[in-house]
Amino acid sequence: MRTAYGVETVRAAERELMARLPEGALMQRAAAGLAAACADLLGRVYGSRVVLLVGSGDNGGDALYAGARLARRGAGVTAVLLSPERAHPGGLAALRKAGGRSVGADAGTELVERADLVVDGVVGIGGKGGLRPEAAALAHAAERARVPVVAVDLPSGVDADTGEVRGTAMRADLTVTFGTHKPGLLIDPAREHAGVVRLVDIGLTLPHDAVELEALQHADVARLLPVPAAESDKYRRGVVGIAAGSARYPGAAVLAVSGALRGGAGAVRYVGPAADAVIARFPETLVSDRGPAKAGRVQAWVVGPGAGDDAATVAEVLAADVPVLIDADGLRLADREAVRARTAPTLMTPHAGEAAALLGVTREEVEAARLTSVRELAARYEATVLLKGSTTLVAGAGGTGPVRVNPTGTSWLATAGSGDVLSGLAGSLLAAGLAPLDAGSAGAYLHGLSGRFAADGAPVGAHDVAEGIPEAWRDVVG
Template sequence: MRYGHGVEAVRAAEGELMARVPEGALMQRAAAGLAAACGDVLGRVYGARVVVLAGSGSNGGDALFAGARLAKRGAAVTAVLLASDRTHEGGLAALLAAGGRAVHPADGPAVITRAHLVLDGITGIGGKGGLRPAAVSLAEAAYEARAAIVAVDLPSGVDADTGEVRGAAVRADVTVTFGTYKPGLLIDPAAGLAGALRLVDIGLDPYLGAAELEALQHADVAALLPDPTGESDKYARGVVGIAAGSQRYPGAAVLAVSGALRAGAGAVRYVGPGGEAVLARHPETLVSTGSPHEAGRVQAWVVGPGLGDTPQARTTVGEVLDSDVPVLVDADGLRMLDPERVRGRTAPTLLTPHAGEAAALLGWDRADVEARRLEAVRTLAARFGATVLLKGSTTLVADPRDGTPVRVNPTGTAWLATAGSGDVLSGLTGSLLAARLDPRDAASVGAYLHGLSARLAEGPLSALDVADTIPAAWRNVRS
């Protein structure tokens, strides 16, 4: 499991640790890890040309001390001092003593032109807003020089707590972060600027407290996957009901059923007008044309994909919400939700909107949801009293309970931006709900397998390609 902690928690942990270790020890640990990472990026340190973009405070100090270590190994290191009156004195002294040099920001672009590696130590985790003009010109010079850019703790110009980017920011190839991941390194749009992540242990773990963010890894998902036994029958494995599709969109029904069956559901009960198309693809499906109440026994429901917006669709959503089993609501079903009705359910509810659907539920602009994903998913979960899986370039899962870490999915790929992939995710996740995973785990595992399936299928791909690759993703996690 990867954990993310906010700025306040990190600073408190650093304060506790610094009270227990010699002065400057924490910065030296960070600088040692940073210099080692830079060495890995360069391949050969001796003779390399390195530029340190040093802002004020400890972030600039980390960069300067790392630059001193690289200079001692034979690199030609130049520091561009963006705040010369507030430069970390110890870091600058160490760099100069190691043979490095320092220049004014006006001379920075000319130095950067010949650099192999640029260290971004402009702002730290407390930075707010975008880069100032002088820093923007230096970052642009690094892009033009095609130097490798290594960010210190996080790319300058991004919000460490939220992943928001409110102006110009550094686009790094590698980010070396200290002690713990910061939420902004895992959530877009900031995550898209971080490049490859490298975590340096500086001893914060005992002092960090509860995480704000979690990211599952293979071992975590493997531990949550349902595992049939010799005594299992279809009900023990989970029967999922799917109310999806319409005369206009029968494919949504096929895709949702495909996701559920390929994810190990003991059986799928399909209700709706897409039965003929579903049976043509999956003859094992139990199809009925009546109401959800009449479909038979299920352990979870999926409702919404391709339903359209008709009186019958609204009736279907209402009947599913009246059930006493977990319900996943997606797509057209989301437009028919009343927060009080969802909050009043006795069984759990899982909502799976994309950014546009989330914007409609919140009364926001879509661009605001995409810029403030963490705030959006938390607000939705609180408003509806439901678990929310917010789809997108960063997929987030929020639980309505206070203090529960938001989960961020690490397996997504841009190839999932294809028609019907969300319907497959709904069926896949509904199958996990029916297998009795709680909504937070079902959503997290569903998103993980969905993204991994797309990676294994390789692009270009269709939604059915994703569904058909779910068993391979399952085996990949378990291997």
């Protein structure tokens, strides 16, 4: 599992470590890792033209010391000093001693445009807001010239704690981050600016109870996925109920069932007006026309995909004393107080537009502040919330504790019906006994992986994603 820590936690760990090390040793560790990463990206260091964009903080010092190492290997290294009077004195002296040179910001644009590599050491992890005009001009120059950019710890201009980008920010091809990941490196829109992220261990000791963000990996998901025991039958494995679809949207029911059948539960019950379409596609489904309360025993419900305006069914499902996943139209129809009053777990799965409606803000505001939005929703509804999108986030009920970020997503999943498949898959995992945070996280992981496998660089439909779930499951547990 990859973890990410907030700025204050990282700074406290750095202070503690620096108190035990010789002066400057920690910066030298960071600079060594940064220089090695730059050398790998360059391929041939000798004779290459490296431009350091140097601000006034420790990131500038890291860049200067790394530049000195590259200069000693034969690179032509020039530091563009954005605040000459506040540049790290030790790093600047080391660069000059190694044969590098420094110039003011007014000479930076031409140097950037002719560089083989730009190192972004403008702003550190405590930076807030976008870049100032001089630095922004250099960032634009690097983009125009398509010069490879390596960011020191994180791209300058992004918010390390939230992933928000409020103004112009550097766009890196590679980010070399130290000690631990920062949340902004894993969450859009900042993640788009980070490029490939390379973690350099500098010896930090970080408290487990201060984790801000978690990203599951194959081994973590494999431990969560249900495996039938020798004595299992279809009922012991769990039964998931699907209350979805309408005369206008029968396909949503079919797709939700398709995800549920591949999600680990032993059986799927369907309730709704699309029973004929569901049975025609999946004859193993147990169907009922008597409503959720009389459909038979289930261990979890999924309600909402394609439900139209059927508020009565949504209310009936919310009254059930089993875990419930609410998606799509169900999010619009569910009464907030009814959700908060539930004693059994609830998992909500909005996309950005649905989250915006629930929060009373614009979609753009949600997409710009995804971490804040998912935590706020989880707090308002006292429910686990899976916020779908370019980076899918899962926050536990109440919005406290680490938020999970899904690393397997692909833009090819932005297709009609994809979310219906995910709701069925995650609902099935709920019925199989997973807690909402785990069901949402594992469901998103398998869904994203299946989307990658199904697409393989080409467009796919939601049914392709559903059919690829077994392959993704086998890849995780194999």
